[in-house]
Amino acid sequence: MKFESKAIHSGFSQDPKHGATAVPVFQTASYAFSTAQELADVFEGHKFGHVYSRISNPTVSAFESRITELENGLGSVAVASGMAAIATAIYALTASGDEIISSTNLFGGTFHFFEDMARFGVSTRYVDIHSPLKIKQAITDKTKLIFFETIGNPKLDVPNMKAIVEIANEANIPVVVDSTLTSPYLFQAKKWGVHVVVHSATKYIGIGGTTIGGIIVDLGTFKWRNARSEAVRESAQKAGHFGFISQIRQRILTNTGNILAPFNAFLFSLGLETLSLRLDKQCQNALELAQFLGSHSKVSKVTYPGLENNPYHELAKAQFEGQFGALLTFECPTKEACFHCIDHLKMIKNMTSLGDSKTMVIHPDSTIYRTCSPEQKEAAGVNDRLIRVSVGLEHFSDIINDFNQALSA
């Protein structure tokens, strides 16, 4: 089946008892078994079953299976937010004394999380992800993973997957990629040899910015039995290829209780059904808007990989199935001009988040990145003249007209 069909038919087909075709919401904390032996077998792992919704739940499993199918992966674990997905992947792979290699430009929340991990003895080496040499030089015997985003937020740079995966494979280090801005629809991670993908489902996977959630996907491309991370290696002795996924479920979900809620999983399964349609339209709107802003006299710069003069245009086209995502940034001559434009938008919302049906803007410098140092801001591509736009599903003429009147006001 093609992506669009899998997005509708995988993970759940129909309820055997009533024939319901929408995934039922199993709003239950726990599960009863008819015999003591049965529950003992499930605890032992000899039988499949759900025992407690902090660890697994049928509605959440349906969403996980649908994502696994869409990613052509080995298995997934759905968690309470995109940050929970990132944190969980890091907890799974690192212990005190270990090192992460990360791109310098990251979503602000991820950056703050990496900084916080230093308190637990896990340090991060930030590198220019476009320099294979710098990545190689940053690898030590303590390195446990390489982390970056498919499209850096908000710099909108595009790392070369093949080049990074090659370095990682040589050093036996898993590559963990945040594919929030591309979703499984635009970026087929397995095709590029990536080992683990995380998504903030809050964004394109969910519908209309209603729900917080995230997911971690093991693409089945890493031999966990030989992993540098001790916990995963031990887990792979017991669980084989499920070494990574099983220790996330049985160690981290069980211990931290960060699983996704069943109703949110239901909404995400529904969201996946229209993901391709929504993203096609959002990417197209983004391109129209980028072209319009590029020709506007009050705009000094537009960054969007879909523009042919963008340095990442060809790479993005190859890696993201011919599309470029729905996030763009533009610069006004001054911070005051940015605020003036934002304050005069009528339809478009001034808010944090992205990937919603609504078009939204934010001034990253005074919000998400306000506590970062000037060097950190520069590395992330943030300055006080920058506005980030998450392009929504409205008619493109309404989006353009709103920007036009706000910039001219």
Added chain:
Amino acid sequence: MNVSINGQKEVLTQSTLTISELLKLKNVEMPEMVSVEHNGTILERDAFGTTHIQDGDDIEFLYFMGGGAH
């Protein structure tokens, strides 16, 4: 042949059988989520189709995805 499956002695009428075939024969639930331990070693997934079961073998089906807490 005589084998042990999840700790239970069983007699299989087949003279030759791979792990993949056994998963089908036993109608194992959620086969995409099962790990198989063969004589004490966890098998790689791509070995299911090529690993032949011998008389006296010890086979365990293990679920790490579903929810059993180990």
